[in-house]
Amino acid sequence: MPIHAKTIGILGGGQLARMLVLKARQMGLRVIILSEKRTDPAASVASKWLPGSIKSEQDIRALIRASDFITFESEFIPAELLKRSLKQIPGKKIYPSLKCLGHMQDRLRQKEWLHDFHLPTLxxxxxxxxxxxxxxxxxxxxxxxxxxxxxxxxxxxxxxxxxxxxxxxxxxxxxxxxxxxxxxxFIEFQSEESLIFARNSKGQTIVLPMIKSVQKNNQCDYVFGPVTHHMQKKLTEKIIHFLKTVDYVGVIAFELFNLGSKLVINEVAPRVHNTGHFSQDALSIDQFELHLRCLLGMPLPAIELKQPAFVMVNLLGTSTRKPLIKKFPSGALHWYDKQENRPRRKMGHINYLGRNKKDLLQKALIERKGILI
Ligand SMILES: Nc1ncnc2c1ncn2[C@@H]1O[C@H](COP(=O)(O)OP(=O)(O)OP(=O)(O)O)[C@@H](O)[C@H]1O
Ligand SMILES: [Mg+2]
CATH class of the missing domain: 3.30.1490.20 (ATP-grasp fold, A domain)
Structure with a gap:
């Protein structure tokens, strides 16, 4: 069947699903969103919105029936529930696999899995x-x-x-x-890094340039890159080996602690990730297209950086006032179209490209102050 006849079903309607939808539609794919509210960020842009709950076996089954490939924007949908929902519906695939999801959605099981594969972690x-x-x-x-x-x-x-x-x-x-x-x-790390991989259903794997992320109140505030570390190559090789062994399909993010002499894994997210949003403007192909290509078994092209430096700043809610943009930024704005604002809620992000990381970061952080109401 030609690619353009394919329908992708996404469990969840938040900003990650929205950005997957926008990219999928640009690629000519159909996307169905299962979410509760018509006003959810991904529901309004989807080819079709299926009202329902990602906690309901019946609703999940309806999404699976209507889609060729199914994926999720959050790793917290119980793998067991998805397994039950998939039963007796032949020929449908959920990616990343439910085996990988099951191991990763529980932070304890995830840690044990990392240890089993001798991947460095705390x-x-x-x-x-x-x-x-x-x-x-x-x-x-x-x-x-x-x-x-x-x-x-x-x-x-x-x-x-x-x-x-x-x-x-x-x-x-x-x-x-x-x-x-x-x-x-509790560790005193030097900085936090992130490595994002994409592996398609044919086994081809690629890695995005490494970034540094800065957290505020334990939440991602902004990222910049590209950055390097002397242990990056070794860790990348180990992770690629791990992804091959567990037959992972899709985009996956590894949040890292830089301890100076080594890089250790903080946590793993089996999905597209906030620290990968820079790819929308800084790279020749972004994490959302990569994830879709992975599901469909399409080739993953070599990644090119468009400019020597990039910065991504999150727009985090500070109040419960109606979300509005006061001033349009010079960087590329990605707005999630959430109807309600609240403190720390992710409302959008801005990507900046330039020649110098330090100058770019300074500009981005100053500009961000005047944007969100
Ligand atoms: N063991 C630790 N020692 C020091 N700081 C830590 C440790 N674990 C987590 N943190 C800090 O708290 C942040 C959030 O932790 P973690 O990534 O485990 O949670 P999370 O809720 O999944 O966050 P997010 O969704 O933003 O990735 C980390 O990015 C880091 O800044
Ligand atoms: Mg984290």
């Missing part, structure tokens, strides 16, 4: 009982990070605890819920 402790918390606090020298195993994003679900008072407060707040978290040592 140490962690599983919480079986309350005593494990005290043990971890002691072993990790009273500086620990609690991470919610399922459903954490934008720093929601990440709790840094650096003394006994904070530990007591955490225990009080999450009494009875302890086993839903895992614990990592």
């Amino acid at each position: 140490d962690h402790i599983k919480i079986n009982s309350k005593d494990d918390i005290d043990l971890a606090f002691k072993i990790y020298h009273s500086k620990i990070v609690f991470k919610r195993r399922m459903g954490g994003y934008d720093g929601n679900g990440t709790y840094v605890v650096k003394n006994k008072i904070e530990l007591a407060a955490f225990k009080k707040e999450f009494k009875g819920e302890e086993s839903q978290f895992m614990i990592e040592p």
